[in-house]
Amino acid sequence: MSNTMQEMQTDIGLVNTIVARSALSFIDGENGVLEYVGYDIDDLARNSTFEETTFLLWNKRLPSRSELAEFTEQIRTNYDLSDRMWDIIVSLPRDASPMHALRTLTSALSLEDPGADDPSEEANARKSLAMLTKMPALIAGFDRHRKGLDLVRPDATISLSENFLYMLNGIKPTERMARAMDICLILHADHGFNASTFASLVTISTLSDMYSAVTTAIGTLKGPLHGGANQVVMIMLQEIEGLDSVEEYVMDKLAKKDKIMGFGHRVYKAYDPRATYLKTFAEGIAEDTGNTELFELSKRIEQIMDREVGSRGIYPNVDFYSATTYFSLGIDLDLFTPLFAMSRVSGWTAHCLEYLEDNRLIRPRCDYVGPHQQEYIAISQR
Amino acid sequence: MSNTMQEMQTDIGLVNTIVARSALSFIDGENGVLEYVGYDIDDLARNSTFEETTFLLWNKRLPSRSELAEFTEQIRTNYDLSDRMWDIIVSLPRDASPMHALRTLTSALSLEDPGADDPSEEANARKSLAMLTKMPALIAGFDRHRKGLDLVRPDATISLSENFLYMLNGIKPTERMARAMDICLILHADHGFNASTFASLVTISTLSDMYSAVTTAIGTLKGPLHGGANQVVMIMLQEIEGLDSVEEYVMDKLAKKDKIMGFGHRVYKAYDPRATYLKTFAEGIAEDTGNTELFELSKRIEQIMDREVGSRGIYPNVDFYSATTYFSLGIDLDLFTPLFAMSRVSGWTAHCLEYLEDNRLIRPRCDYVGPHQQEYIAISQR
Numbered sequence: 112m113s114n115t116m117q118e119m120q121t122d123i124g125l126v127n128t129i130v131a132r133s134a135l136s137f138i139d140g141e142n143g144v145l146e147y148v149g150y151d152i153d154d155l156a157r158n159s160t161f162e163e164t165t166f167l168l169w170n171k172r173l174p175s176r177s178e179l180a181e182f183t184e185q186i187r188t189n190y191d192l193s194d195r196m197w198d199i200i201v202s203l204p205r206d207a208s209p210m211h212a213l214r215t216l217t218s219a220l221s222l223e224d225p226g227a228d229d230p231s232e233e234a235n236a237r238k239s240l241a242m243l244t245k246m247p248a249l250i251a252g253f254d255r256h257r258k259g260l261d262l263v264r265p266d267a268t269i270s271l272s273e274n275f276l277y278m279l280n281g282i283k284p285t286e287r288m289a290r291a292m293d294i295c296l297i298l299h300a301d302h303g304f305n306a307s308t309f310a311s312l313v314t315i316s317t318l319s320d321m322y323s324a325v326t327t328a329i330g331t332l333k334g335p336l337h338g339g340a341n342q343v344v345m346i347m348l349q350e351i352e353g354l355d356s357v358e359e360y361v362m363d364k365l366a367k368k369d370k371i372m373g374f375g376h377r378v379y380k381a382y383d384p385r386a387t388y389l390k391t392f393a394e395g396i397a398e399d400t401g402n403t404e405l406f407e408l409s410k411r412i413e414q415i416m417d418r419e420v421g422s423r424g425i426y427p428n429v430d431f432y433s434a435t436t437y438f439s440l441g442i443d444l445d446l447f448t449p450l451f452a453m454s455r456v457s458g459w460t461a462h463c464l465e466y467l468e469d470n471r472l473i474r475p476r477c478d479y480v481g482p483h484q485q486e487y488i489a490i491s492q493r
Numbered sequence: 494m495s496n497t498m499q500e501m502q503t504d505i506g507l508v509n510t511i512v513a514r515s516a517l518s519f520i521d522g523e524n525g526v527l528e529y530v531g532y533d534i535d536d537l538a539r540n541s542t543f544e545e546t547t548f549l550l551w552n553k554r555l556p557s558r559s560e561l562a563e564f565t566e567q568i569r570t571n572y573d574l575s576d577r578m579w580d581i582i583v584s585l586p587r588d589a590s591p592m593h594a595l596r597t598l599t600s601a602l603s604l605e606d607p608g609a610d611d612p613s614e615e616a617n618a619r620k621s622l623a624m625l626t627k628m629p630a631l632i633a634g635f636d637r638h639r640k641g642l643d644l645v646r647p648d649a650t651i652s653l654s655e656n657f658l659y660m661l662n663g664i665k666p667t668e669r670m671a672r673a674m675d676i677c678l679i680l681h682a683d684h685g686f687n688a689s690t691f692a693s694l695v696t697i698s699t700l701s702d703m704y705s706a707v708t709t710a711i712g713t714l715k716g717p718l719h720g721g722a723n724q725v726v727m728i729m730l731q732e733i734e735g736l737d738s739v740e741e742y743v744m745d746k747l748a749k750k751d752k753i754m755g756f757g758h759r760v761y762k763a764y765d766p767r768a769t770y771l772k773t774f775a776e777g778i779a780e781d782t783g784n785t786e787l788f789e790l791s792k793r794i795e796q797i798m799d800r801e802v803g804s805r806g807i808y809p810n811v812d813f814y815s816a817t818t819y820f821s822l823g824i825d826l827d828l829f830t831p832l833f834a835m836s837r838v839s840g841w842t843a844h845c846l847e848y849l850e851d852n853r854l855i856r857p858r859c860d861y862v863g864p865h866q867q868e869y870i871a872i873s874q875r
Contacts, residue, residue, distance in 0.1 A: 120502055121511040124698075125857035128510055129503040134863030149864035158869055171863070175875050195586070202581065207604035214708060215600040222589035222597060304859040310695040310709060316506075317688050317716025326596060327692060327709040334699025336854050377856075472718050474759070475507035477686040481516030481553070482531035487540055493557050 121478065130473070131312065134171055135461055136301040143381030147301055148172070156388040161271055161296040161454070162186055165243060168301055168461035169236070189244035190265035190274060193223055196245075197252065197262060205257040209250065209449045214329040216249040217242060221322035228320055235467065238321040239460035246456055247271060250449045251278035272296060275453070276440070288440055291396045295433050298385040299451050301458030303378075307331040307338065308455075308462050315463040316473040328459045329452050338455075342447040344373035344434035348408060357411045365419055373431030374416055375424075385429035393432045396439045409435050503860065512855065513694070516553055517843055518683040525763030529683055530554070538770045543653055543678040543836070544568055547625060550683055550843035551618070571626035572647035572656060575605055578627075579634065579644060587639040591632065591831045596711040598631040599624060603704035610702055617849065620703040621842035628838055629653060632831045633660035654678060657835070658822070670822055673778045677815050680767040681833050683840030685760075689713040689720065690837075690844050697845040698855040710841040711834050720837075724829040726755035726816035730790060739793045747801055755813030756798055757806075767811035775814045778821045791817050 122128045137146040145152040147164065148171050155164055166174045166182050174182060192200075199219055203212055220241060221227040226234045252262050255278075263278045272292040276284040284292070302308075311328040315321070332338035351360050364371055376383055397406035413427050437447050504510045519528040527534040529546065530553050537546055548556045548564050556564060574582075581601055585594055602623060603609040608616045634644050637660075645660045654674040658666040666674070684690075693710040697703070714720035733742050746753055758765055779788035795809050819829050 119509055124853040127501055128857050129860045130857040132862045133859040137861045149867035154869040204604050211603040218597040218600050221593040222586050304857050306699050306856050313692040314713040317719035319716035323712030327712050330705030330709050331696040334701035337699035471506040474688050475510050475512040475686050477515040478511045479519045480514045485531035487536040
């Protein structure tokens, strides 16, 4: 129904409403297809890097060799934070939740940017780059601060994924670990008009600024109905006592009609295309880190679920294998959602930049169901 | 169209889509009516207080005398910030824009709340109260910090409006000044599903938390298409050289089809019901502060606009007279939007609390218009 018809329609949750056009990600839930700007997610996971994927989302095409080199250089020289930002990190309460910290710190990046409100395309690209490149330091820095460890400044000679793991752990990761992190970042970089992306569009639609839009998105991703899911998968895996308990655990949950975390997706009725390659890769990581039990556990759950509910289109989703991958990398559970943000910031900013090309204020209606013409009685008479 | 029909509709900007039911504010743009829970905005502006109006929005009824006394007490004992928050304020760059500072500081309030992620109704009410009561200190504190002035701690014996002006200026306001501030807060407290309120609903719909939702709202309000408007009114008024230049200035703008800031409203085709009483009151404030020139200028603009475009339903809106009121109170232009946030936080939180009663994830669709099945060519081949 077009706007010109001026008929009011009700759609709670907006599940059936198209709010904008986009050329960024295409999702075919029936057939288990996800493409970024037409490139299959599996191709990108196998062959691309997070840096290149971000270039793709921001420019709607893959870079040439020299463009990628230049872009990579821009990213690396932007890793570091100002002394003031490092000081702010160590001034935060150690027991704060990392998502609240990340939202606050990302918002604070605006305070020392004299062009924070510059609405030009150039400035918006610069601000997007600043958030993308500095989020790893914000997350790793806060994690080390809360653990009472010395902060590790970034290394501008390595990739964003490698650098994140370096700042988090204080030692360089193996190649396979860095690659696992990179694959997770590629897989989470964009996914249509999910709630956090959409919330960032509502923010930018008032012609606010990129910092506000991404701050909005982080706060929205935080909810357990959205980005909080892979953390919950891991909590579930930890509940299971061992390989022998899996059958009973899963069957018991299914009998009670409890949700098995990490299975099924609102959009995908086929195998989640983001899980395919990650699953293979997770096995390698498990072998590397000697943490094969967790991977075996995951595989066993998948087998049982396939036998029981596979015919109903309930398959493992991206959260399932990213949870085990992050866990194998030694990352704390409450950093899983911040890592999702560290990846999705590329998609959030890409969507905001795209929306601004033909901006329209997003201002829906509500159906007023309250009273009318109530008489105001003075407090002395009440 | 109901959700059950599963037909896709396109509505860019969502102007014709009802996204939820609400019993908070009713707007009749044709007849110039605004009601909060059925109470006429003019009645509330004349007779109520911001504290009582907030109680009304949070409880969907006016309080009894004892309830109001208790609520007022709760508000006043919550004015002060922790030492850590005062320290964070003075650590911020002095040249940061107040809206970026307010968004960051409100987000930071969550960091020292051990129940920041407690989803209970009680906890959500507590968090709403914390943000409502502490925002005046965040705004006034940052303003004094950037001016190099000593911070003023709140006075728990006075109203929120009076206390704000006290913390801002270091001296107690006159009764009329405090009342003018209070009226402005009442008038801005709620206004249906505007962009900032809607953005906060998208955030809370993932079952994120109240701090995230309000942080989202502040970032969204910040845009010039939304909360930035009354600041722009004042910039316009300052452009006009004197009473004698008004006619030429306005006629010139109209001839060029430029927008006259503070006139017309997307919703109201009649006189903005929020402007009526404020206009009368602004005159008194102008007399009190000796700043009558500005008020005369505003009145003259209104007369010319009425003569030229009044028949087309273009009248002064709430921004027009709140701008002159704030200016007469000696408030810096870039604090006008933070003041809007300080008021609207009551409406934002009221809408989030209401939405959570029957929560549904807000996740719209996009119309994918990009390429498909692009072949990934290795970077070495590009």
